[in-house]
Amino acid sequence: MKKLALIIISANIIFSTQAQNSKPKLVVGIVVDQMRYDYIYRYWDKFGNDGFKRLVNQGFFCRNTNYNYVPTYTGPGHTSIYTGTTPAVHGIISNDWYDKTMGKNMYCAQDDKVNPVGTIAIEGKRSPVNMLTTTITDELRISSNMKSKVIGIALKDRSAILPAGHTANAAYWYDGSVGGFITSTYYMKELPVWVNDFNKKELAKKYMSQPWNTLLPIEQYTESLPDDNKYEFIAKGETKPVFPHNLPETQKLNGGLNMIRSTPFGNSLTKDFAMEVLKNENMGKSSSTDFLAVSFSSPDYIGHTYGPNSVEQEDDYLRLDKDLAELLKFIDTQVGANNALVFLTADHAAPEVPNYLTDLKIPSGYVNEKKIADSLKKYLFKNYGDTLVLSFSNQQVFLNHKFIDSKKLMLSLVEEDVAEFLRHFAEVSEVLTGNVLNNSQFTEGSRYLMQKGYNAKRSGDVLINYLPAYIDYAPYGTTHGSPYSYDTHVPLIFYGWNIKQGSSSEQVYITDVAATLAMMLNIQFPNGCTGKPISFLVK
Numbered sequence: 001m002k003k004l005a006l007i008i009i010s011a012n013i014i015f016s017t018q019a020q021n022s023k024p025k026l027v028v029g030i031v032v033d034q035m036r037y038d039y040i041y042r043y044w045d046k047f048g049n050d051g052f053k054r055l056v057n058q059g060f061f062c063r064n065t066n067y068n069y070v071p072t073y074t075g076p077g078h079t080s081i082y083t084g085t086t087p088a089v090h091g092i093i094s095n096d097w098y099d100k101t102m103g104k105n106m107y108c109a110q111d112d113k114v115n116p117v118g119t120i121a122i123e124g125k126r127s128p129v130n131m132l133t134t135t136i137t138d139e140l141r142i143s144s145n146m147k148s149k150v151i152g153i154a155l156k157d158r159s160a161i162l163p164a165g166h167t168a169n170a171a172y173w174y175d176g177s178v179g180g181f182i183t184s185t186y187y188m189k190e191l192p193v194w195v196n197d198f199n200k201k202e203l204a205k206k207y208m209s210q211p212w213n214t215l216l217p218i219e220q221y222t223e224s225l226p227d228d229n230k231y232e233f234i235a236k237g238e239t240k241p242v243f244p245h246n247l248p249e250t251q252k253l254n255g256g257l258n259m260i261r262s263t264p265f266g267n268s269l270t271k272d273f274a275m276e277v278l279k280n281e282n283m284g285k286s287s288s289t290d291f292l293a294v295s296f297s298s299p300d301y302i303g304h305t306y307g308p309n310s311v312e313q314e315d316d317y318l319r320l321d322k323d324l325a326e327l328l329k330f331i332d333t334q335v336g337a338n339n340a341l342v343f344l345t346a347d348h349a350a351p352e353v354p355n356y357l358t359d360l361k362i363p364s365g366y367v368n369e370k371k372i373a374d375s376l377k378k379y380l381f382k383n384y385g386d387t388l389v390l391s392f393s394n395q396q397v398f399l400n401h402k403f404i405d406s407k408k409l410m411l412s413l414v415e416e417d418v419a420e421f422l423r424h425f426a427e428v429s430e431v432l433t434g435n436v437l438n439n440s441q442f443t444e445g446s447r448y449l450m451q452k453g454y455n456a457k458r459s460g461d462v463l464i465n466y467l468p469a470y471i472d473y474a475p476y477g478t479t480h481g482s483p484y485s486y487d488t489h490v491p492l493i494f495y496g497w498n499i500k501q502g503s504s505s506e507q508v509y510i511t512d513v514a515a516t517l518a519m520m521l522n523i524q525f526p527n528g529c530t531g532k533p534i535s536f537l538v539k
């Protein structure tokens, strides 16, 4: 009897060890650039069954997922999803920033030590070298003794490179000057034959050889404002922001094949390339878990150009839904249904066009940051004999420390003087100094978000926040970057391998994504991770 019990116990141990060691064949991370969580519901009735609806109806929807830092931009967004931490730790404080040690601007994925591959354009000199921590994709590579394959792709270089991590097998991004995907010597000396073959098909050129018409009859776009409205940017060569957009003609005046970025065909091209990567790299076909990080960049370009209430945006999401359906079906055939773990989220969201809100009598407006910077410089020059401002960018003021030291001034006092001056502008809601951020710990609200986005070594000396619905942007289209819900609230859906259907409105943070993936895959958290596993997804 005793012996039998022992056997049963050992069987249980073996069984549970086996269960714990089971892994998906493939992880596919999908980031939709600038997607707000409410778009799922706004366009729901027009979505097909196999795209967004498949993910929501069969997966788990975390309906209250938020960014937990500012600024809510693309570079920091993609980095935070994959590192499980915020700019305070991972160091990607913006898309571009003033580099204090070099005294010049730095792009988040810039690397002057590497060279372009597949192009001669400067857009090829890119790598993840500025990212200070590991990603979940790095940890997957390390945990598998580098057997897991990790590849990142997107139209935008930063959206392909940062998610794929430091140890990626490859990252590929789009270059309009060649009309195809390129990489850098950080990853390889030359493009694989299959990438060259894909580029030779000239799909970008083909997509751009026809006008952009609406997918459905235009009168069915009842979730959007009229096609011709004053809140949209008018492309060069057009007189009104309306369908059909004559791409074969207007591309000549709008960056050639780069114009595909601000059309839904940028998503289609990304989807085509994603399927090519899966096929040619045999992703999900070995005993180790592979990881494809895909980012759809076009929704962001379209949001910036036409705004969230445009027929153009609605059409973009209806077409993206079809592209998503095709990609999900392809993943099924590649690794078998439910052998892939898929997640979908966004790198930030976006506000309504402020001019539209103003017309609805909602407090809103535009900030002229250059004007604020100029008057600050004048004030400082009068008081200190120097403008003191080396850069005013990303709502941050970078002060001239050398000058301040040479005059034996107290940095903290100068910071407070700058902050007090800036607080007087009507559109400024809040100003925090580096001194305050370095010596206090905020636990909630926009100050907490500012602190989580503040990296003492890289960030400016004074950080500004504007009023809700105030943006520094053209009076049409939209932008993002604030700590407000319209910029921080994004969709997060897990689907496929080991995921039970459901949804939750409990608040979770974008930094929880990588922690959750680490628990699901039984691997180390990224080394700077500050997020927590989402409790209702991992037991």
Ligand SMILES: [Zn+2]
Pocket (backbone or CB within 6 Å): 033, 034, 073, 074, 075, 077, 300, 347, 348
């Ligand atoms: Zn973005």
